[in-house]
Each structure stands twice: as structure tokens, then as C-alpha cells.
Amino acid sequence: MKFSPLVDELIHSLRCLPGVGPKSAQRMAFQLLERNRKPGLQLAETLAQAMSNVGHCKSCRTFTEEELCPICASNKRGNSATICVVETSADVLAVEAGGHFSGRYFVLLGHLSPLDGVGPEELGLSLLEDHLKSGDISELILATNPTVEGDATAHFIADMASRHNIKVSRIAHGVPVGGELEYVDSTTLALSFNGRVPI
Amino acid sequence: MKFSPLVDELIHSLRCLPGVGPKSAQRMAFQLLERNRKPGLQLAETLAQAMSNVGHCKSCRTFTEEELCPICASNKRGNSATICVVETSADVLAVEAGGHFSGRYFVLLGHLSPLDGVGPEELGLSLLEDHLKSGDISELILATNPTVEGDATAHFIADMASRHNIKVSRIAHGVPVGGELEYVDSTTLALSFNGRVPI
Numbered sequence: 260m261k262f263s264p265l266v267d268e269l270i271h272s273l274r275c276l277p278g279v280g281p282k283s284a285q286r287m288a289f290q291l292l293e294r295n296r297k298p299g300l301q302l303a304e305t306l307a308q309a310m311s312n313v314g315h316c317k318s319c320r321t322f323t324e325e326e327l328c329p330i331c332a333s334n335k336r337g338n339s340a341t342i343c344v345v346e347t348s349a350d351v352l353a354v355e356a357g358g359h360f361s362g363r364y365f366v367l368l369g370h371l372s373p374l375d376g377v378g379p380e381e382l383g384l385s386l387l388e389d390h391l392k393s394g395d396i397s398e399l400i401l402a403t404n405p406t407v408e409g410d411a412t413a414h415f416i417a418d419m420a421s422r423h424n425i426k427v428s429r430i431a432h433g434v435p436v437g438g439e440l441e442y443v444d445s446t447t448l449a450l451s452f453n454g455r456v457p458i
Numbered sequence: 459m460k461f462s463p464l465v466d467e468l469i470h471s472l473r474c475l476p477g478v479g480p481k482s483a484q485r486m487a488f489q490l491l492e493r494n495r496k497p498g499l500q501l502a503e504t505l506a507q508a509m510s511n512v513g514h515c516k517s518c519r520t521f522t523e524e525e526l527c528p529i530c531a532s533n534k535r536g537n538s539a540t541i542c543v544v545e546t547s548a549d550v551l552a553v554e555a556g557g558h559f560s561g562r563y564f565v566l567l568g569h570l571s572p573l574d575g576v577g578p579e580e581l582g583l584s585l586l587e588d589h590l591k592s593g594d595i596s597e598l599i600l601a602t603n604p605t606v607e608g609d610a611t612a613h614f615i616a617d618m619a620s621r622h623n624i625k626v627s628r629i630a631h632g633v634p635v636g637g638e639l640e641y642v643d644s645t646t647l648a649l650s651f652n653g654r655v656p657i
Contacts (some may be wrong), residue, residue, distance in 0.1 A: 261554075262547065263522035275497035276475075276593040277489045278482065289477045289547055291505075292512055293567065298474035299509040307502035309487075310495050322491050323462035348461065348488055355460075368492065387540040427613050 266292070318339050318390075321348045321366040331363060339363045340391065340397040344416060346370055346404055354402065362400075365390070371407040371415055382412070384419065391423040399427045405450075465491070496619040517589075519582050520547045520565040532564060538562045539596040541589065543615060545569055545603055553601065561599075564589070570614055581611070583618065590622040598626045604649075 261267050266288065273284040292300040315321065316328035318337070323329075330351075331337045341362030345351055351364050367382040379385070390396055399420045402410035413429055420427040433451030434443050443451075460466050461607065465487065472483040477585030490498040515527035517535030517536070522528075529550075530536045544550055550563050566581040578584070589595055598619045602608035612628055619626040633642050642650075 261528075261551070262520075263512070263524060263527055265504075265508050265512055265523040266521050266547075269512075270496070272501040272504040275490070275494050275501055276472075276486045278485070283477065285548055285551070286477070287475045288508075289521070291474070291509065295474050296509050298471070299505055300462040302471040302474055303502045303506035305467050305471040305489075305580065306498055306505070308462050310490065310498040310502065312464070313468075313491055317561055321461075322465050322488070325462060328462055329460075348465075351482055352460070352484070420501075435537050442477075 279357075315368075316366075319364050319366055320368060320386065321351055321364065336361060336363060338395070340395060341400065342387075342396055343400045343402050344413075345402050346409065346412075350402065360400075367403070367412065370403060370406075370412040372408055379415065384416065387416070388419060388423075391420060391425055396425055401427065401429045405432050418432070420421055463539075469534060514567075515565075518563050518565055519567060519585065520550055520563065527539065535560060535562060537594070539594060540599065541586075541595055541597075542599045542601050543586070543612075544601050545608065559599075565601070566611065568604075569611040572606055578614065583615065586615070587618060587622075590619060590624055595624055598624055600626065600628045604631050 262270070265377045269291075270281075270284045270288045273279055273287050274281070279287070287401055309324075312324045313322050314324065316331055317326055318331040321328045321330075323330070327337070338361040341360075342365050343354060343362055344365045344367065345354065346364055346367050346369065348368075351366060354360050354364075365383075365387050367384075369377050369382055371377060371379070371382065391399070399416070401411045401413040401416060406441060417427045417429070431454050433447065433454055434440060440448070461469070468490075469480075469487045472478055472486050473480070478486070506514055508523075511523045512521050513523065514528055517521045517523055517530040518527060520527045520529075524531070526536070538561040540559075542553060542559055542561055542563050543564045543566065544553065545566050545568065547565055547567075550565060553559050553563075564582075564586050565584075568576050568581055570576060570578070570581065590598075598615070600612040600615060602612045616626045616628070617618045630653050632646065633639060639647070
């Protein structure tokens with residue numbers, strides 16, 4: 260015998276969250292019931308709204324409930340001639356946290372993975388090509404992850420950009436700042452030697 | 459600049475869940491938006507219902523949306539003369555998982571902690587006293603946690619039960635099955651020597 264049907268259902272539903280197993284779900288349910296009822300209700304409302312209303316920015320494909328995301332809608336940045344291509348919306352935040360990039364983004368929401376049925380269409384590359392065709396873009400910075408799929412995606416997009424005679428670059432890969440050579444894997448080290456810059 | 463207001467609010471709201479920090483909340487929000495919209499909506503609905511409708515069982519104080527929880531409502535167990543006193547609803551599940559106890563429970567939903575303003579009234583001890591007075595109870599098993607507060611709570615309840623001439627016992631504390639003597643702390647080991655049983 261478990262708990263009452265509604266409590267059981269709450270525990271079960273919480274497991275749709277990533278990283279939440281049976282024990283965590285139980286702990287979450289009881290904590291909410293014991294002393295977080297108001298924030299719990301607030302979460303329920305926000306969740307329902309977000310699941311129904313959040314779509315994609317029609318310019319950069321990131322998640323937004325409006326037509327354009329705050330970055331694309333901003334006067335300063337929305338017309339920038341530089342586009343940074345990233346895999347996920349979280350990557351946008353990571354780049355923004357640095358504060359060194361002031362152009363626009365294009366969010367692929369994934370990477371090329373033919374075996375999983377993810378092709379150029381799923382990544383919205385036709386939309387990216389429309390941007391390239393428009394003539395407003397001077398540079399494309401490819402910031403996909405340095406994985407096999409991320410690299411393949413970067414190469415595919417680089418080919419596309421070169422067809423439109425647009426300058427295209429890939430972010431540098433090498434030893435991270437604060438890292439120690441001793442603990443860096445050999446592939447990264449090889450990349451950092453190949454990508455050495457004169458000082 | 460962060461995300462759109464609604465996405466930001468979703469990430470913020472998810473942080474009311476225990477153990478969810480800013481990064482996990484972000485990951486949860488994106489995962490739900492990317493590929494879990496339907497379970498997300500389902501969670502929102504269940505959460506809203508649970509936060510509004512789940513109350514306490516009027517006999518054992520565990521969480522339930524009905525008047526009596528499934529255990530108290532069951533014919534077989536609801537009239538049992540043995541009550542096991544536990545601190546939380548999760549403890550009920552832990553005891554039930556063993557399958558060796560077939561009586562009723564009484565859930566304190568906490569432990570005595572005068573500094574935090576938790577006294578006998580907050581633990582529903584008057585309701586427990588009503589059960590004791592009713593004359594239907596023959597034994598009270600105290601299964602509060604073996605912490606300072608849990609022990610204090612157990613002693614307080616034991617005093618109450620002895621005033622009503624009801625047999626009261628505390629679950630045994632000692633070396634857990636499968637544990638190794640070498641790694642057991644000295645207090646537990648002392649308890650297991652004091653509580654030795656003749657074989």
C-alpha cells in the first residue's frame with residue numbers, strides 16, 4: 260500500500276523532471292505539502308502557462324513566449340551583423356555571462372544526428388540560410404560543442420555559409436584558463452598546439 | 459540579459475523544489491520545454507490539485523486528500539490495537555516496505571523542538587491522547603528517529619502513554635544488518651550492547 264491516490268500521482272508526476280528519481284520525487288512532494296504550498300501553487304500556475312505559451316523566437320529559435328526574444332528584439336543587438344550559432348538556449352546564457360559578445364544568436368536546439376532523425380530541417384538551418392541570404396550578416400561564429408556531432412554540425416553550417424560568401428569562424432578549443440597541462444586530455448592539448456597564436 | 463519573462467519565471471519557480479539550485483532549475487525548464495510539454499502540463503495540473511486538496515488524515519495525520527488515509531480506512535488495519543508513531547509520512551512508507559507491521563500509524567509531522575516553536579500541540583499529541591483514551595489501543599511503538607529531538611519526543615509520548623496505562627515500546631537501535639562492526643559509530647555500538655537479547 261502506498262499513499263493516497265493524489266499524493267501518489269504527485270510523486271509520479273514529479274518524476275518527469277530530469278534527475279528526479281523515486282526518492283527525490285517523494286521528498287519534493289512532502290516538502291511542498293508540508294511547508295511550501297504557496298510556492299507550489301505558484302509553480303503549478305507558471306508551469307501550465309509556460310508549457311502552453313512558450314514557443315520559439317522567429318529570428319533565433321530560442322525559447323520565448325513572444326514573437327522575438329529579448330536579444331533579437333533589442334535595438335542595439337537585433338540588427339547586429341554577427342551571428343553566434345549555439346546548440347541550446349542554456350549556451351546563450353553561458354556566452355552572455357561572459358559579456359564579451361554583443362551580436363545576435365542562432366539556437367539550433369540540438370545538433371546533426373542522422374541516426375536520431377535530426378537533420379538540417381530539425382535544426383532550422385533553412386531559417387539560418389534566410390538570414391545569410393538577407394545580406395545583413397557579415398560573420399558567423401560557430402560555437403557548437405566540441406563533440407563529434409557538434410563538429411559535424413559546425414562543418415555543415417560552415418559549408419552553407421561559404422556558399423553565401425559569408426565569413427565563418429569556429430570558437431577556439433584548447434587548455435581552459437586555470438587548467439593544468441598535466442590534467443588536460445591529449446586531444447584538447449593537440450587542438451591547443453594546432454591553434455597556437457603568435458605573441 | 460536573461461531569458462524571456464515567462465521562461466525566467468519558470469526557472470525561478472522550479473527553485474521552490476528541495477535540492478534544486480539555479481543550474482538544475484534551468485536544466486529542468488529547458489528539458490520540459492524541449493521535449494516534455496505534455497508531462498509538464500500534467501505535473502502542473504496535479505501540483506495545483508494536490509496543493510489545494512491534500513489535507514491530513516483525521517485519524518493518523520498523514521497526507522491524504524480524503525478524510526481517512528488508505529491505511530486508516532482499511533477494515534483490516536484501521537481497527538488495529540497497535541499504533542506505530544513515526545515522524546514523517548515517508549517513514550510510514552519505509553516501515554510499510556518491510557511488510558512486517560500490520561497495525562496503524564500515527565504521523566507526528568515533525569519532532570519536539572521548542573526553539574523552533576514545535577510543541578506537543580503542533581505534533582497533534584492531543585489527537586494521539588484521544589486515541590489512547592478511547593481504550594482501543596493496547597500498544598504504542600515509538601519509531602521516531604534516533605536523534606536528540608526524536609528521543610526527546612519518544613520519551614514525552616512514553617510518559618503520556620504510561621499515564622493511560624498503555625504498553626509502550628521503542629524500536630531497537632543497533633548495528634544494521636549487513637553493516638560491519640568496524641565502521642559502526644560508538645554510540646550505536648553502545649546501544650546495541652545495552653539492547654542485547656539472549657539467544
